Amino acid sequence: AQSVAQPEDQVNVAEGNPLTVKCTYSVSGNPYLFWYVQYPNRGLQFLLKYITGDNLVKGSYGFEAEFNKSQTSFHLKKPSALVSDSALYFCAVSPTGTASKLTFGTGTRLQVTL
Amino acid sequence: GAGVSQSPSNKVTEKGKDVELRCDPISGHTALYWYRQRLGQGLEFLIYFQGNSAPDKSGLPSDRFSAERTGESVSTLTIQRTQQEDSAVYLCASSLASIGALSEQYFGPGTRLTVT
Numbered sequence: 576a577q578s579v580a581q582p583e584d585q586v587n588v589a590e591g592n593p594l595t596v597k598c599t600y601s602v603s604g605n606p607y608l609f610w611y612v613q614y615p616n617r618g619l620q621f622l623l624k625y626i627t628g629d630n631l632v633k634g635s636y637g638f639e640a641e642f643n644k645s646q647t648s649f650h651l652k653k654p655s656a657l658v659s660d661s662a663l664y665f666c667a668v669s670p671t672g673t674a675s676k677l678t679f680g681t682g683t684r685l686q687v688t689l
Numbered sequence: 690g691a692g693v694s695q696s697p698s699n700k701v702t703e704k705g706k707d708v709e710l711r712c713d714p715i716s717g718h719t720a721l722y723w724y725r726q727r728l729g730q731g732l733e734f735l736i737y738f739q740g741n742s743a744p745d746k747s748g749l750p751s752d753r754f755s756a757e758r759t760g761e762s763v764s765t766l767t768i769q770r771t772q773q774e775d776s777a778v779y780l781c782a783s784s785l786a787s788i789g790a791l792s793e794q795y796f797g798p799g800t801r802l803t804v805t
Contacts, residue, residue, distance in 0.1 A: 579731075609793065618693070619732075619780070619796040665731060676745065677794065679724075679732040 577602040579668050581680035588656045588687050596651040596683045598666030606668045608649040609677065610640055613663040622664075625649060636660070656687045691715065693797035695781050701803045702771055710766045710800045714783030721764050722794060723756055724780040732780060738764065771804045778802070 578601045588594045600606055610622040623634025630642045640651045649666060663684050667677040694713045702708050714721050723735040734748040738758040749755070753771075758764040768775055778801050782794035 611796075616798075618798045619782075621793040621795070624793060667732075676734050676737060676748070677722075677732075678734070681729075681731040 577606075577668050577670055577678045579666050579678055579680035581664075581666055581683045583683050584681075585684045585686060588685070590658050590687050590689050591655050594651075594653050594656045594660070594685065594687070596664050596666075596685060598649045598651065598680060599647050600649060600666070600668040601647065602668050602670050604670050606670060608640075608642060609667040609669075610634065610638070610649075610651050611665045611667065611679075613665065613682070615662070619665065622651070656685075658687050658689060661685055661687045693781055693783055693795050695779075695797040695800050697800060698798065699801045699803075701805060704773060704804055705770055707767065707769045708771055708802060710768075710779050710781075710802070712764045712766070712781030712783075712797060714762070714764070714781070715795055717761075718783035718785055718795070719761055720784045720792075720794075721758055722782045722784075723764070723766050724782065725750075726778045726780055726799070728777070735766070735779075768802075771802075773804045776802055776804045 580599045608625040611619040612622050613619045622638050623632050625632045625642045633639045638653050642649050663682045665682045666680040669677050696711045719740045721738045724732040726732050736756045737745040753769045756766045778799040780799045782796045784792040784794045
């Protein structure tokens with residue numbers, strides 16, 4: 576069975592500094608990997624996905640994520656954080672070749688301060 | 690365009706009552722998903738509909754839970770004889786494409802269910 580681990584419940588970053596939100600996964604075969612963001616009182620929004628190809632994936636709002644097969648990781652990054660990036664971030668995985676049944680991590684709360 | 694909508698946004702019910710939650714997916718999306726999000730936890734897959742195929746019910750936690758979908762439109766999630774542990778936010782999502790994993794899922798705002 577697949578699983579996702581987000582080891583940090585919360586990440587605190589000062590505005591303008593780079594941010595990283597960590598995600599590791601376990602799945603049979605090659606994975607499809609996703610990042611979603613949940614702003615307060617709003618539904619989950621898709622940020623980016625890795626299906627195949629270039630290991631560095633760029634997504635919405637300046638976010639990017641790097642797929643590392645040897646470390647089974649898919650960390651979310653942004654070069655310069657904004658206060659408006661403060662939200663709950665979820666990593667998700669689905670095995671390739673299957674109808675989608677995403678397995679989500681428990682989420683990481685990102686707090687960006689001035 | 691209109692996103693995924695869910696109703697009601699909040700539902701408070703007494704233990705033992707039945708509840709019905711509704712999801713209106715994005716028009717044209719063939720795949721529809723239900724998830725449960727308990728406080729402080731990640732999303733838990735419940736059920737997946739894809740076109741006219743038999744739904745994947747493997748995530749339903751008990752036989753008190755059921756869901757239906759009419760064609761490629763509205764879906765309802767029914768919880769019978771609710772228990773306090775059913776309290777959670779129930780999220781619906783829809784996506785394009787027959788292979789759901791290739792297409793990102795668009796989520797509704799959720800229904801917050803509280804069982805007293």
